[in-house]
Amino acid sequence: MATKRKPSWYDDEITAVAELARGFFDRELIAKREQWDAQHRVDRSVWLEAGKLGLLCCSIPEEYGGGGGTFAHDLAVFEAQGYCGDYALGNSVHSGIVAHYVLEYGNEEQKKAWLPGMATGEILGAIGMTEPGTGSDLKAITTSAIRDGDHYVVNGSKTFITNGGSADMIVLAVKTDPKAGAKGVSLLIVDLRDCEGFAVGRVLDKVGQHGADTSELSFTNVRVPVSNLLGESEGGFGQLMAQLVQERLIIGAQAIGTIERAVEETVAYTKARQAFGHSLFEFQNTAFELAECQTIARTCRVFLDNCIEDHLNGQLDGADAAMVKYWLTEQQCAVVDRCVQLYGGYGYMREYPIARMYEDSRVQKIYAGANEVMKGIIAKSL
Ligand SMILES: Cc1cc2nc3c(=O)[nH]c(=O)nc-3n(C[C@H](O)[C@H](O)[C@H](O)COP(=O)(O)OP(=O)(O)OC[C@H]3O[C@@H](n4cnc5c(N)ncnc54)[C@H](O)[C@@H]3O)c2cc1C
Structure with a gap:
């Protein structure tokens, strides 16, 4: 650390x-x-x-x-x-x-x-919310689950699904009432093992996080027992919203790990590499950049820890969780980018961990709710 x-x-x-x-x-x-x-x-x-x-x-x-x-x-x-x-x-x-x-x-x-x-x-579990036609606006999903006796018949497709190609089960956001907007959204557990009508499409080629399975999925007349509905009745939009607080802390925890490691690695690298007769760290610009990055790491850490404590006490609200997600991922990308610069050309070589951090970090500002959506949540609380 x-x-x-x-x-x-x-x-x-x-x-x-x-x-x-x-x-x-x-x-x-x-x-x-x-x-x-x-x-x-x-x-x-x-x-x-x-x-x-x-x-x-x-x-x-x-x-x-x-x-x-x-x-x-x-x-x-x-x-x-x-x-x-x-x-x-x-x-x-x-x-x-x-x-x-x-x-x-x-x-x-x-x-x-x-x-x-x-x-x-x-x-292995996955969560299927995003569709080709909608991501941020979850109430607009079109994957349908229409009741037919003791089953729902599911039709639709999902994209960008983490663990999608490897998962044994998925918590799937569907429309049990396609005309009801947010109220028509429900969550079904779909057993993907030996599942007729289910197909994995492309595993997606991403800018970073290459080892992660991020896949397209399709469901064609997949029959899911009604007993696989999550919750006592249809209508699971509130369930989705309630879980988001915890999901945003997860992103914050990953971000702080990467921010702290990036600074640590860059301090070590710039102290070891020589240019113009002294270490890179002895350039005042390098030392000041790292002083600023370390200050950012420290302030992010204190804010995150405070929100984690609130969450463990059952007191973290949606706006604070949105701030964690927004602020720590912005800082993750900014700090890693500044660290890449201090490495010079080696910072762009994937054999160096800082280059991997650079490519892996970018999407943190997009998934689990785009940062602009986070700002909307924060603004609503003002
Ligand atoms: C690597 C990866 C893994 C993922 N894993 C999963 C997963 O496991 N399960 C899953 O369901 N999804 C997953 N996603 C999807 C992810 O959650 C969505 O990409 C994200 O919610 C944004 O949706 P979208 O891509 O459709 O962008 P859009 O909704 O089209 O938004 C595009 C941009 O528009 C702007 N915007 C959108 N809404 C607003 C708003 N209200 N206010 C201001 N600006 C706005 C933002 O700049 C946003 O980035 C993953 C995505 C990636 C890239």
């Missing part, structure tokens, strides 16, 4: 989880990243290893196979991932989002059916 201080929400147990996670990400993701990049997905064996180490579904209760911790345990894993520079393993979606939809809105049967397998990595 660039800051010597421990984050305020780290106790001994969270510290141990973070250390375990860093070892895992360095060993299984970073060391093998060429392979994951080439195949645009991480092998299932890595998920199983993460499960074995207790790094999946950390905050899911033990009775459902999870780690029985708090969301702080999950956040320590996401932060470690950002610090190590891995954006390939879609665990923030799997453990941080999908498992929590099932936990919060699933009935006993659904929780028992999905969560234990998700905690071991045997069942």
